[in-house]
Amino acid sequence: MKKYYLGIGLLIILVVGVLLRGYYNNEIVLCAVGDILLDRGVRKEMKGDYDHPYKKVKNILNEADITIGNLECPITYGGTPALKRPIIIFKADPENSEAVKEAGFDILNLANNHTMDYGTEGIVNTINTLKKTNINFIGAGSNYEDARKPLYAQAKNCKIGFLGYSVFPPEGYITFSDRPDVAKIDIKSLKDEIKSAKSKCDFLVISIHWGKEYGFYRSDMQKKLAYAIIDSGGDLIIGHHPHVLQGIEGYKDGIIFYSLGNFVFDRQIQNGTDETIIVNFKLKNKRLDRIEIIPAKIRNCQPERVYGEEAHYILDRLKMYSDGMNIKIDIRESKGYIKF
Structure with a gap:
């Protein structure tokens, strides 16, 4: 009789293990970070070592199924x-592209x-250069x-769509509709573009350049x-440009990260520009199931995960920025952690 019950017990454990493995194997992790600058102080700090900015976080970035960031400079x-102040004209050496790929990035927003x-x-x-390196x-x-075309990525059983926009036009450059350019927000067509993109995917992510620089609260x-x-159908909004963290909001069935702050960036005087987060969005059954927020500090142009008091300080401020915006951060x- 004991052998019988032991066999039943082992069978139950086996079945539960298979079910749990199926559950977690079906989970999709989308990782997102903020602004990536590969010029100015970052260029000086790299000293030709293009892998330098990612050495302390690449293990986190590579764990995700898809990792996305905002590239804040051309690679050329x-x-x-x-035609603007030379101090704010940026470019990165093409050799950076390989390092970005090896760091774990799959998609870069250029808007x-x-x-x-x-x-x-x-x-x-x-x-x-990005195409040669297989970075979308x-x-x-x-x-x-062409600039407004959505990108679709298949992750396990889920088709995820991505759109990139900028509220700001490129500075010191005249735009022509028939020439290469970034996708600027066009209110007249925005809703239709989002509806169309969502109709072709299960989950839609919008990466958008907006907001007031160094402002901790949304406008x-x-x-x-x-x-x-x-x-219009967007499921997740990832914001950048303010160079500091802004709040998180839950709105209807969507989630809005107003600004992820800097990620790879040089030293700035303003408070908060060296505080950042790495966000893992975990999808289950083609829907957002939970969010994991990893706090980090930028030191010597390198983002580095922080613990203890440093981590709590960043997360407590993020909670403060998100106060009253229908979201709970544990x-x-x-x-x-944010659970749905």
Whole structure:
């Protein structure tokens, strides 16, 4: 009789193990980070070691099924500098592309106010270099329509769509609809573009460059635009440009991260520019199931995960920025968690 019950017990354990393995194998992890600058102080800090910025976080980035970030500069040797202050004209050596790929990045958003810093040649070189390295991109293309095309990625049983937009036009550059450019927000077509993209995928992510630099709280414009995106079918909004963390909001069935702050960046004077987060969005049954927030500090142009008091300080501030925005962040073991 004991052998009988022992056999039944082992069978139950085996069945539960198989079910749990199926559950977790079916989970999809989408990892997102903020602004990546590969020039100015970061270039000096690298000293030709293009892998330098990612050495302390690449293990986290590579664990995800898909990892996305915002590239805050063109990747090019050539091009004509934009007509603006030289101190805010950026470009990265093409050798960076291999290091970005090895760090774990699968998708880069190019829709921002620095991608056109070296004009048409700069953006074309960026696109070609990323293609050679097998890094996908959103928010830029050979003309107006091409720049607005969604990207689709199949992860296990889920088809995830990505769109990239910038509220700000490229500085010091004249835009022509038939030439290479980034995807700027066009209110007249935005809702239709999102509805169309969502009809072709299970889960839709919008990466958007917006907000006030160094402002910790969303603006009315960000809120209004975010709601319009979610109302039109967007599931997740990932914001960047403010260079500091902003709040998180739950709106209807969507989630809005107003700003992920800097990620790979040089030293800035303003408070909060060295505080960042790595966010793991965990999808189950084609829906967002839970979110894991990993706090980090940028030191010597390297993001590095932090623990204890440093982690709690960043996460507590993130909770403060998110106050009243229909979201609950639990802090445990130096991480933040959001459950749906």
